[in-house]
Amino acid sequence: xxxxxxxxxxxxxxxxxxxxxxxxxxxxxxxxEPFVARGKVRLMKEILNGxxxxxxxxxEIMDLCLDCGACVANCPAVVKTNHLVLxxxxxxxxxxxxxxxMSGALHGFLPNNKxxxxxxxxxxxxxxxxxxxxxxxxxxxxxxSIDLSxxxxxxxxxxxxxxxxxxxxxxLKKSGKIKVAYYLSCMTNMVxxxxxxxxIKTLEYHDCEVIIPKDVQCCGTPHLxxxxxxxxxxxxxxxxxxxxxxxxxxxxSDCATCGATLxxxxxxxxxxxxxxxxxxxxxxxxxxxxxxxVGKKTVKGIVTYHDPCHLARGQGVKNSPREILKSIPGLTLxxxxxxxxxxxxxxxxxxxxxxxxxRILDRxxxxxxxxxxxxxxxxxxACTMQLEHGLAQHNMTVPVIHPIKLLAETY
Amino acid sequence: xxxxxVVKNIIKILGKENVFTNKEDLICYSYDSTPHDHLPxxxxxxxxxxxxxxxxxxxxxxxxxVVPRGGGTNLSGGTVPIQGGLVLALHRMNKIIEIDTxxxxxxxxxxxxxxxFHQAVEKEGLFYPPDPQSMFMSTMGGNVAExxxxxxxxxxxxxxxxxxxxxxxxxxxxVVKLGGKTIKNVSGYDLVRLFAGSEGTxxxxxxxxxxxxxxPEAKRxxxxxxxxxxxxxxxxxxxxxxxxxxxxxxxxxxxTMELIEGYMPSGLPTNAEGxxxxxxxxxxxxxxxxxxxxxxxxxxxxxxxxxxAQDAVQExxxxxxxxxxxxxxxxxxxxxxxxxxxxxxxxxxxMVKSIQQIAAKYQLTVPTLGHTGDGNMHPNILVMKQDExxxxxxxxxxDEMFKAALDLGGTLSGEHGIGLSKQKYxxxxxxxxxxxxxxxIKKAVDPNNILNPGxxxxxxx
Numbered sequence: 001x002x003x004x005x006x007x008x009x010x011x012x013x014x015x016x017x018x019x020x021x022x023x024x025x026x027x028x029x030x031x032x033e034p035f036v037a038r039g040k041v042r043l044m045k046e047i048l049n050g051x052x053x054x055x056x057x058x059x060e061i062m063d064l065c066l067d068c069g070a071c072v073a074n075c076p077a078v079v080k081t082n083h084l085v086l087x088x089x090x091x092x093x094x095x096x097x098x099x100x101x102m103s104g105a106l107h108g109f110l111p112n113n114k115x116x117x118x119x120x121x122x123x124x125x126x127x128x129x130x131x132x133x134x135x136x137x138x139x140x141x142x143x144x145s146i147d148l149s150x151x152x153x154x155x156x157x158x159x160x161x162x163x164x165x166x167x168x169x170x171x172l173k174k175s176g177k178i179k180v181a182y183y184l185s186c187m188t189n190m191v192x193x194x195x196x197x198x199x200i201k202t203l204e205y206h207d208c209e210v211i212i213p214k215d216v217q218c219c220g221t222p223h224l225x226x227x228x229x230x231x232x233x234x235x236x237x238x239x240x241x242x243x244x245x246x247x248x249x250x251x252x253s254d255c256a257t258c259g260a261t262l263x264x265x266x267x268x269x270x271x272x273x274x275x276x277x278x279x280x281x282x283x284x285x286x287x288x289x290x291x292x293x294v295g296k297k298t299v300k301g302i303v304t305y306h307d308p309c310h311l312a313r314g315q316g317v318k319n320s321p322r323e324i325l326k327s328i329p330g331l332t333l334x335x336x337x338x339x340x341x342x343x344x345x346x347x348x349x350x351x352x353x354x355x356x357x358x359r360i361l362d363r364x365x366x367x368x369x370x371x372x373x374x375x376x377x378x379x380x381x382a383c384t385m386q387l388e389h390g391l392a393q394h395n396m397t398v399p400v401i402h403p404i405k406l407l408a409e410t411y
Numbered sequence: 412x413x414x415x416x417v418v419k420n421i422i423k424i425l426g427k428e429n430v431f432t433n434k435e436d437l438i439c440y441s442y443d444s445t446p447h448d449h450l451p452x453x454x455x456x457x458x459x460x461x462x463x464x465x466x467x468x469x470x471x472x473x474x475x476x477v478v479p480r481g482g483g484t485n486l487s488g489g490t491v492p493i494q495g496g497l498v499l500a501l502h503r504m505n506k507i508i509e510i511d512t513x514x515x516x517x518x519x520x521x522x523x524x525x526x527x528f529h530q531a532v533e534k535e536g537l538f539y540p541p542d543p544q545s546m547f548m549s550t551m552g553g554n555v556a557e558x559x560x561x562x563x564x565x566x567x568x569x570x571x572x573x574x575x576x577x578x579x580x581x582x583x584x585x586v587v588k589l590g591g592k593t594i595k596n597v598s599g600y601d602l603v604r605l606f607a608g609s610e611g612t613x614x615x616x617x618x619x620x621x622x623x624x625x626x627p628e629a630k631r632x633x634x635x636x637x638x639x640x641x642x643x644x645x646x647x648x649x650x651x652x653x654x655x656x657x658x659x660x661x662x663x664x665x666x667t668m669e670l671i672e673g674y675m676p677s678g679l680p681t682n683a684e685g686x687x688x689x690x691x692x693x694x695x696x697x698x699x700x701x702x703x704x705x706x707x708x709x710x711x712x713x714x715x716x717x718x719x720a721q722d723a724v725q726e727x728x729x730x731x732x733x734x735x736x737x738x739x740x741x742x743x744x745x746x747x748x749x750x751x752x753x754x755x756x757x758x759x760x761x762m763v764k765s766i767q768q769i770a771a772k773y774q775l776t777v778p779t780l781g782h783t784g785d786g787n788m789h790p791n792i793l794v795m796k797q798d799e800x801x802x803x804x805x806x807x808x809x810d811e812m813f814k815a816a817l818d819l820g821g822t823l824s825g826e827h828g829i830g831l832s833k834q835k836y837x838x839x840x841x842x843x844x845x846x847x848x849x850x851x852i853k854k855a856v857d858p859n860n861i862l863n864p865g866x867x868x869x870x871x872x
Contacts, residue, residue, distance in 0.1 A: 015741050016444050018484040022526075022547035031502030031522070032439075032456065033483060039439035046438055057433040076741035 011045035013077045020071035037071035037081040062088040068342035069313035093227030163193035176209030181248035185255035187381030198408035206290040213242040219258040236268040256380035260314030287320040295410035298330030301374030307340035308380030336367040345386030361390040429456045440498040447488040451498040460617040468584035479611040481550030487830030493865040518620045521552020538626040540567035558608035560826030562659040565784030571607035576620035582857030611863040630692035632720045634729045635709035642713035643685040644760035649708045660784030661688040667778040674739035677732035744793035752816035753825030756786040765815035773804040787825035
């Protein structure tokens, strides 16, 4: 009941000025009222007042939201439309359930570290055995569906081994001025173990003792996005416990989305008050807490920075990554237009709504093209996948790289 | 409710993917930026003039209302389908057809966003001055239908001053092409201007040709703080008497500044009765001259502080408070009712005083902003509870504000339109013969009362 009142209060705050139309990436493509915050807020209001039933169309509308938070940041009355949309999805999921494939992914795969390890091996085999090339060249995927062949293109390049499986071989320093727990994200684990190594190297360079609780699970964002609040809360409880048990002074994440969700754990789990205050994005931690230290080696070229939604608006971190990039010897930061506009990746949005996502991405790629950088830096693995896909489609060879990886190259 | 065979016909014209009958879609087209709402029976998104003409012919055959709609950010209930029927969502007709740099005109479809249009013409070194504060969401068709204004109105006028030509579908489904690209044009009645402020009751605008002007080379901003509101008002007429017309001349009252500072401190004094934000544009040399005169006039009239922006950063700082005013109000109330009663500019001080007295009488908080240079006041009534007792006070206060504006020789609306919100005041401003003439025009072009019925006039008038 308390939650309902809160949501009702949120919908009442909307004064229907329509300013959300200015910034919503989905509305920019669709142009119609159901697909902007003002429309979604109104629909939620009708549901909460019992004047509208849950329906297929309602779900369709609520699914078309990137959770980029641009509407919230631009709203004179700060209506938290992203919360309302997640609540709407939770209601749909709790009353109508999830499609089988989704519940499989959310309940079985993502929280299961062993399943992730197996999947990485299979994906690596697929991508490196020649099977991927064969399937792509043969056009076999297109015969199944054009859609599937396009979506397969969004799939990231998997690593040969998970980062988790490498951990036992990685010697970590046993002391340091600051004790930091490093939260291992799914994407660093499965796709980008090099980032994990760069984070450890950087933290140790900043005289931190790094502790990595191996058994942490997926942060719960996909569950929240698909309205599976129950599992998300269970995951949050376990992760919070494992991270607290390390006794670390700070908890650091290299994933914009994981970080944003870890910062919400206080609201999701009872009895862990103060947990979220310890959570920092890696760039935020280095600049604001540890005091940024840069090495002597240079990285030559021009870099432009893409703000992940979950970092810029989700966590309010915009300056730290830029400060890091600016401090790297030899590197020049050139801003692109609308750097903080969503790239359209948004977790699995690009897979579920491929065409729409690509239209949103095209605007981003144009802005990157105008800078024509040597590096595109961003601190979110979902953005990275999406941007890599877009750049490849436009025959651009710019590497998409986490700012910390660039920083670690200076040591 | 529309009969199934009518819906079938509509689908035949537009294609299934552009016709919406789900309750979810109807809800999203039931409102605008006012508290009014009413569900339509169907929402459609046409792609061209012919489709619209076909829909309107059908509406005449089967007698259902048609309401054209752009961004839905209008402030008088103009796009609320108050009698149900069909909403024409015009977002698919959003092409800039031509920017003619030889004739300094631009031709657009009605769904082009105002700010997008600004950017496109400014890229060519040209300028389209009307700048309604909803310009990032509002559409050019909507701007014409509501005759939108904005802060730059004091120097550059409003939308109607820039329309040269209109293509429209009449309420009986015929296509008319009026005006053209020429500045001078006195062939026949000036029906082009009739569409400005017609609020979607006389035709669906499907194409508009606008006049453009060269983009001013430079602009500068001044912020002047006044202990006494009267001095601020005197400054306005003082500047005009010097034969200078600033681009914008914005007044903020004390309540507005208090709210802004409580929400996003931007260096505005909360112990001053008013502030003027003044912008001048023109050639670089002329702007400096204008700013010099304006600064002197502010000081002569008793400003306690005058800040002149020296660069773009300082300019942004001076505007920051004004820009966040709406947010500050929205956060401090459940509902903000933005009125736009307008008086001759010499009467601005009297109008501000009236607003303050009325607010006190009905125990309401009414921060007031104004495009003071053209007498267009924006008293913003903050509705705190939205209960019956409060709304009674609010309604009474609004009644009195309109009375005050009319007594000062003003008008009900400077730029928001009549729509549903101000219908009942029409007879306060106009005698019967004037209203009858307007209604006769409506009846002549829309015999079946198809287009946006129930707006502007009350039924019994």
